[in-house]
Amino acid sequence: MPGWPRTVGGVEVENPLWLAPLAGITFGSFRRFHRMLGAGLVHTEMVSALGLKYKGRKTKELLHGGEGEEPCVLQLFGANAEDIARGAEIALEIKSFAALEVNMACPMPKVTKKGSGSKLMENPQEAAEMMRLLKAFGLPVWAKVRIMPPNAAERTADFCERLFSGGADFIFVHGRTPAQRYEGTASREAVAEVARLYPGRIGGSGDCYRPEDFSCYLEMGCAAVLAARGVLRDAFLVPRTLKLMGAEVPEEFCDPSPEAQTKILLELGGSIYNTEGGPLALTIARRMLGALFKGFAGASQLRRAGAMTKSWPEMEELLRNWRKIDFSEAAQNEDM
Template sequence: MKIGNIKIHGNLFLAPMADVTNPAFRMLCKKYGAALTYSEMISADAVLHENARTTSRGLSCEEEKPFAIQLFGNSATTISDAASIVEEKYAPDIIDINLGCPAKVLVKDGSGSALLEFPEKIRDIISSVYGKVSVPVTAKIRVLRDMRETLEIAKIIEEAGASAITVHGRTQAQQYAGKAEHKYAKNIKNELSISVIANGDIVDGYSAKQIIDYTECDALMIGRAAMSNPHVFRDISHFLRTGEQINTDECSQRIADFKEYMRLLELYGLEEHVDIRMHAQWFTRGIKGGRHVRQEISKTLDKKSIIQLMDSLCTQFSEKNENSNFHGN
């Protein structure tokens, strides 16, 4: 598929996630087949004021390409000025505008999902960014309860020059509650000619297949499922190709991925920007015995101890399996 003039080899994208999708995490997902990766959202104001934190967020490398930088803000001038700086400084392939974040701090400031109440402001923002940068511009929205109003916003985004739109099928008020409603992405895909990306609750091959078949969208964007298991990109793409699930030892896979993640953090000099304990805890989500290990991880800051604790998780689990096999025989 293509977004503007950017060729993208695959249809599974890594969602932008604040405090998660740093360059090291994105590279890990790329290795497992994420066709397009997004930076954490970056404040347009912070870009203009050269806030140091934006540097680690915007950073990328040649192997990651194509990648997108996501910006948020509340004014067309600020966002388009920031887009122009970001384009020159970090050379992203795509610039994405956040029109969906429901966090109070953004909404109070008139950014993120607060903009969904002001369609003409959205038009101004997208068209100003489109006029300022040479890379494709995209937008990521949440839905409104009203289908017609949601479709109107999507059309405005297309008319203003965007090359793609991502639709997270939840409203601002829902935050992360309930199930994502993909009928919005389906109808937007039906009405628009730009690429449409469906997002929300894609966790495995089955959900991915169901959502892509139902919406007929160009791509799927995966967030929380990748947070604890970057391997999910390989699992899903295998399922979409063959209809079969990959049979891996999930525990050792996750721990190996965490170790690789630590190596990449070190390689990119990002260790001090990341809360290692929090990331270690995500990587153990859904693993048997994980709760106890997460409690222990929360008590230490030492990298070696964290890795030992995670290693012990797989050993305990495989010992338990061996024991239960023994009793079964």
């Protein structure tokens, strides 16, 4: 892609389309999957700093990954700077990361009631202290925030200024307020206003479901854009967007045949099965059915058949042999 790779936020990346942290989704196999599809950078799930501090086994498992996912950014959440720093220290003993990021955007009560996530935007001094303590690890320090009403762009920019003064290298701005949670529409205009104040230091987030959505954020001044829930609707959203932006992308990632779609889900499910286990492989495969099987006769029937499977080996058997199933009647019904 013209002008890339490039260093953004202190990290060299191949392109500005990055996989967002997604709870229960962006574990190691899923990160490698989207790096293979072309995402320029990936994130861990949102990891509890306290969980790491108190040696939580499940929390540490969120860090697991492997070759093929780099660059990968660790996203932590916590209510105070000391916990965040301790969590980062423990995480870095387990695995290396391209950057350290603090989530100051999650609006869910189970996170905010403890002073974490978007609640930190009410405590800019502590938020800036997190940035300052994380700088001691010698890695780029990032944050993710939401827009703050009223006068969203102005208040959000003020908060970002506090973070930059504390040592932040890069900040994602999600275009919804904490009160909106995930409802309504993300304000790209508010994000763009902040991005124009800090050229090259702001990433955009919110409502990216089509290639044009990513392009819009970039054209409005964002240095990078996060792919989040959109990749759960269209598994090929990132490569389609890269192609729109002028990158060379394998055709099977942009206009995949039924066989290519099947192969990709088999590879993803098999990777999850071998590393994260059978139950998660089945869960993710079921979730990805609608994001993959599109555009060919019998696709909806195949999706329904996959949703009925009860184990990954059963799902794998279906995917390897679905061509032997007669979907002609179903296809005729779909065309009516």
